[in-house]
Amino acid sequence: MSETDRTLIDTTRAHRERMLGALAHGPQATRRTVNTNVGRLLGSVILGAVICCACLGTSFVVNLLEDRKQQEAISAFQAAAAANPVQPGGTVVKDEATGFLLDQATGQYTDPRTGFVVDPATGYATDPAGKLIDTRIGWYIDPATGYYTNPTSGITVDPQTLTVVE
Structure with missing residues (x-):
């Protein structure tokens, strides 16, 4: 397998994970408004x-x-x-x-x-x-x-x- 094919497959996999996350949890801007570690610290x-x-x-x-x-x-x-x-x-x-x-x-x-x-x-x-x-x-x-x-x-x-x- 060539290097370009491997890069294309990894890019497609990352794109699918992002799309699945957006479908399950909403757009990126509403999902992470504040760093999660700050919430843990406050808690x-x-x-x-x-x-x-x-x-x-x-x-x-x-x-x-x-x-x-x-x-x-x-x-x-x-x-x-x-x-x-x-x-x-x-x-x-x-x-x-x-x-x-x-x-x-x-x-x-x-x-x-x-x-x-x-x-x-x-x-x-x-x-x-x-x-x-x-x-x-x-x-x-x-x-x-x-x-x-x-x-x-x-x-x-x-x-x-x-x-x-x-």
């Missing part, structure tokens, strides 16, 4: 912005819920610290020096809110699980750190700074 930028907004919104909501949980724990701590103890009765009298109930028959001090026996030297009671409880507020206390833990939610609070400890 990628918009998709990235939507993903960033979703991450930012999720982070904001999670942080808001965590702050609310910590504020509720601090409020519960303050409310428990300000709660009035149960009044004494019968043979049990309130010891004014410690604030505990003193059983005059046995000589034991008792926490008026929980009923646990209290060590008068430290003011802490021990629950049946062996954890120390600050009898004034009913929260668990870690004697090594001085941090208080809410027995219902498990959130730990530093009483000096009133912040939640992780």
Whole structure:
């Protein structure tokens, strides 16, 4: 086959592809008004912005819920610290020096809110699980750190700074 024949066949093939494209997709001027890569770039930028907004919104909501949980724990701590103890009765009298109930028959001090026996030297009671409880507020206390833990939610609070400890 000669070189001119090969050129004619390639030209005819290219012409047929163009005609088929024009028939299927319309004229060349309406098919490619803007480079397709620009559209892809804009689509990628918009998709990235939507993903960033979703991450930012999720982070904001999670942080808001965590702050609310910590504020509720601090409020519960303050409310428990300000709660009035149960009044004494019968043979049990309130010891004014410690604030505990003193059983005059046995000589034991008792926490008026929980009923646990209290060590008068430290003011802490021990629950049946062996954890120390600050009898004034009913929260668990870690004697090594001085941090208080809410027995219902498990959130730990530093009483000096009133912040939640992780």
